[in-house]
Amino acid sequence: MTLRMYDLAGADPARRFSPYCWRTKMALAMKGLPVETIAWRFTEKQVLGALGCDKVPVLVDGDRVVTDSWAIAEYLEETYPDRPSLFGGPGGHALARFINAWTDAVLHAGLVRMVVADIAKVLAPEDAGYFRQSREARFGMPLEAVQADREAKLEGFRQSLHPLRMVLRTQPFLGGAAPLYADAIVFGGFQWARCVSPFRLLAADDQVEAWRQRMLDLHGGLARAAIGFD
Amino acid sequence: MTLRMYDLAGADPARRFSPYCWRTKMALAMKGLPVETIAWRFTEKQVLGALGCDKVPVLVDGDRVVTDSWAIAEYLEETYPDRPSLFGGPGGHALARFINAWTDAVLHAGLVRMVVADIAKVLAPEDAGYFRQSREARFGMPLEAVQADREAKLEGFRQSLHPLRMVLRTQPFLGGAAPLYADAIVFGGFQWARCVSPFRLLAADDQVEAWRQRMLDLHGGLARAAIGFD
Structure with missing residues (x-):
């Protein structure tokens, strides 16, 4: 089924x-x-x-x-243990939790402040009202105000990606020679932004951008084919 | 041998x-x-x-x-493949690189600013001169000035540990039920501070502190027995 x-x-x-x-x-x-x-x-x-x-x-x-x-x-x-492993063994399973936590606490926290008003623009009307109300309560300000100085936030955001960049200098994926679920975790954040906003988060010559392009190519271009920007 | x-x-x-x-x-x-x-x-x-x-x-x-x-x-x-694994398989090996990079770029960068002048105090005289000169050139100020506002930096430092804290809420070690080399990587930073400075980096009720205590207990209290503070 x-x-x-x-x-x-x-x-x-x-x-x-x-x-x-x-x-x-x-x-x-x-x-x-x-x-x-x-x-x-x-x-x-x-x-x-x-x-x-x-x-x-x-x-x-x-x-x-x-x-x-x-x-x-x-x-x-x-x-589905006979299919390719998402974790690459017990160590990879345990350490993927750290990638998961870092993505939520650092990557998403940085990202959302640069695209949150753009998210509201792509939602159905009834969802846009709910989204604006709940997120403005969380941020304590209008979504447009959260996002207003995103150009100024960009350098700090890119700096926060440094651990990712350091790894991607030595191997093509977080999972090593091939992607693991850890790559999917981090990629989800960038794909979120790509689907809602034209704002360029990564410099063209950033190793993180090269990795993002590799992720967009995986599985026949699954993520690249999604409705979004760039 | x-x-x-x-x-x-x-x-x-x-x-x-x-x-x-x-x-x-x-x-x-x-x-x-x-x-x-x-x-x-x-x-x-x-x-x-x-x-x-x-x-x-x-x-x-x-x-x-x-x-x-x-x-x-x-x-x-x-x-020494027949001894306990440091990585827990290929996925754990690949993802430990991210922990390594995060530790260098985030944990150590935060830590050093709170203990760097204390390091100089525990060095042999000839080393203290070398250390002060090279580190003051790097920071562009006297070591005491780098460390002066450490009480004010503490909240931001503890906040930067949030991914670690999130993981340690769900499992006792980064490596899962038992420690892996990833735990040693992160612990090295805290042990560095412990060996040179009396400054308390972690709140007593922080899950990260509970984990640090578990790490100090490992291998017959190897790290706890080291010359240091607390």
Whole structure:
């Protein structure tokens, strides 16, 4: 039975921008598992509620429902052990948690401040209202104010990527010679930005940009084909 | 033949504070390999030069000389494959590079600004002169000025540890249920500070502090027994 996945969408149902959903889509592609994605909007809480979930990604595999991108990655690794490994062994599994935490705490925290008002522009009207209200409460200011000085924030953001850059000087992927789920985790953030904003986050000569291009090429250009910018 | 290792020392030859040497000492202990450490001072360049090296750690294993903590970890993993793994498989090997880079770029960069003047105080006189001159050139100010506002820097430093804290909420070590070399990498930074400075970097109720205490307990309290503070 084909796997199904609820995937956050914009006003255009083909615009799929959630960084966490991208982690899962890349993980499924690494495992070689086809998936049928179902467009889902922030305000469709009852759709997920019926599955006992409250946020995407949600993966439905036969009678199993799994939510949370990390839990889904662990589920896929355990359920499909004969497919290519997402973690590359127990050490890679444990250390991917650090990449996950760094991505949430550093990469996403930096990214969102440069694209958050652009996100509101690509949402369906009912979602845009919800998004603006909830995020403006979080930031304590209008989304446009959060994003206003993004040119000035760019240098600090790029500096925060330095650990990533140092690794990518010595190997093509975080996972080594080939990508692992750790690459999908970090890539999800950049793909989130790419799907919602024309703002250029990376300098053309940055090793991180070269890696992002390699990630866009994976799995037949899966991520490159997504509705977005650049 | 017993392994030998050149290990940075202070005025007291028993004070061994280099974070990179601690990475190697913890790695050797994880592998269960006894080592004879040789006190080395910054100004003894000719001692290492005779081995074709210019900085510690330097590991001498029979007729093999290996320098650089990362290269030594890879050497030990390859040369002693029947001993406990430092990386936990190929994924853990690849992702440990990110931990290594994060530690150098974020943890050490934050740490050094809070303890650098204290380092000068524990060095032998000839080393203290070299250290002050080279580090003051790097920071562009007296060491005491770098460190002067450390109380004010503490909150930002602790905030920078958030990815570490997030992981340690879900598992006792970065390596999972048991420590891997990734733990040694990060611990090296905290042990560096502990060996040179009485300054308290971590709050008592921080999960990172609980992990540091677990690391101090490993291998019969190897790191706890070191000459230092707290």
